[in-house]
Amino acid sequence: MKIVVCIKQVPATNDAKIDPKTKRIVRKGIKAILNPFDTYAVEEGVQLRDKFRGEVIALSMGPQKAEESLREAISVGVDRAILLSDRAFGGSDTWATSYALAKAIEKIGDVDLVICGKQAIDGDTAQVGPGIAAHLDWLQATYVMAVEEISSSSIRVKRMHEDGYDICEMSLPAVITVVKDINIPRVPSLKGRLASRKCEIPVWKPDDIGADTSKIGLDGSPTRVVKIQPPPPRHTSTKKIEGSSTECAQSLLRELRLRSII
């Protein structure tokens, strides 16, 4: 079984800033982490590889620095990693990102399963996983909370919905996106840490994956950010309630009743 996990390095949100001119994320000097949802994708890939043998490959698109996240994936058991990095990829929206990742997956070849995180915490779109599936014209299952069964030709998963869950079975190759319930990510072993330091991570350019340059980067992105603003400010006056517990409870009850909440 050949598995690809797509992982993204994201800024730790509280530091995130936007360049007012380019409307792009300022990445310089900002703490970057592996997207928390992707740690579950990596763990699931490693577990499935352990069960079925074969290979699990981590794939990321981003600046050179994103290789840190790929090394993190290696340290917890991923076999090898590939970074898509080039000026021409810069400014890609989810359409263009999923196109580039899909092209890289085709280039890797003979892939049975692609695992993505549910969403990335910077953009929060959850669009790249289904986007990859669409570009490849593969089947997809999103919000996967358990892989119930898997064979060389099919996979059965439990998908989360607002009202519960469903169980569905689909043939491989396929793309799944996973939620937190699916597993508990392991911590890196000593051997893994060593491997992550030593491994070579190839960097692929648009040419390497045969990407149509009109479909990547800013030019290949249908969406355009035209304005960036701070969110509308929240009022600042806080009404403080203090006193004995009974007094606090009484005052709060009065507030709730005034607003017809109870």
Add this chain to the structure above:
Amino acid sequence: MIAFTDAERKKYRNIWVVAEILFGEIQPVTYELTGAARTLADLRKSEVWVVVMGSGIEGKPESLFAYGADVAILVDNPGLSGFVDETETKIMKRLIVKYKPEVVICGATTRGRALIPRVAVMTHCGLTADCTGLSIDPKNGDLLQTRPAFGGNIMATIRCSNHRPQMATVRPRVMKSPEPDPGRTGKIIKEEMLTSDTEKIKQIIDVFHSTETAYNLADAQIIISGGRGMKGPEGFKLLKQFAEGVGGAAVGASRAAVDSGWIPYAHQVGQTGQTVQTKVYIACGISGQIQHLVGMQSCDLIIAIDKNPDTPMMQIADIAVVGDLFEIIPEIVKGIPNL
């Protein structure tokens, strides 16, 4: 579809909504989006169309007219009883090619977020996720889509001028459901599901209702949320009583409480949990780290109960109650029936 010129763009008309169907029923988010679509269509002097796909749903789409729909496209087929992303994508693509809508709006639900990105790629359209504001240029039909990014730290306005239709998702309860006008009528167009729509698809083995695995905070009016200050699962029992007391409020949690195993992940609010925009959010023993705040800071009324008055949550709250929640909450619960 790429549409670089005015002439190409002019071929696209009307504002579409993709209906959310759960267990054979149209979900509230569909009415909310129909109302939002109405406002846009009025500015463009065009129509609101709602696509309703499901099984055994004859007679359901009629309810949409009162909320502003002019046309409902009904695709009713037993093959659509479960959610098969691939089939619904193929149908949507066919309908888009046939009728050429200018805008397609879909609920940012688990299904919507699976379906519409697939449709967007297959039709070569831009898609903006989780919009909180939509406005349209009455002259050229460009949709201005406002959405929070970076966990709500910034608001971005996104445009998609060279592609039609322009696609957006909107979370439940972000748009207000309009007052229904029972006198309004509309037209139903029936469309078939083709056998080619079901080629290469998945099998839905079974569908389950469960509040254990999926807890829909987005649908609640009031959320009572607990953090590490609740000390353990017993604390959450107290919150459940509190929630029942105020009339079916939902129970939320911080990541610290979820990670401690006091309550399932489905209840988590915040960056790696759900984003909520309820009328009331009552934070009990939650300090309000940024990752939590970004998931709830746009609730209308925020109430915090914490013994420490200096936490970030107590600073942003509209009402900050200082004290021991294990004493205060039982008093509140006791007080509710007497009001």
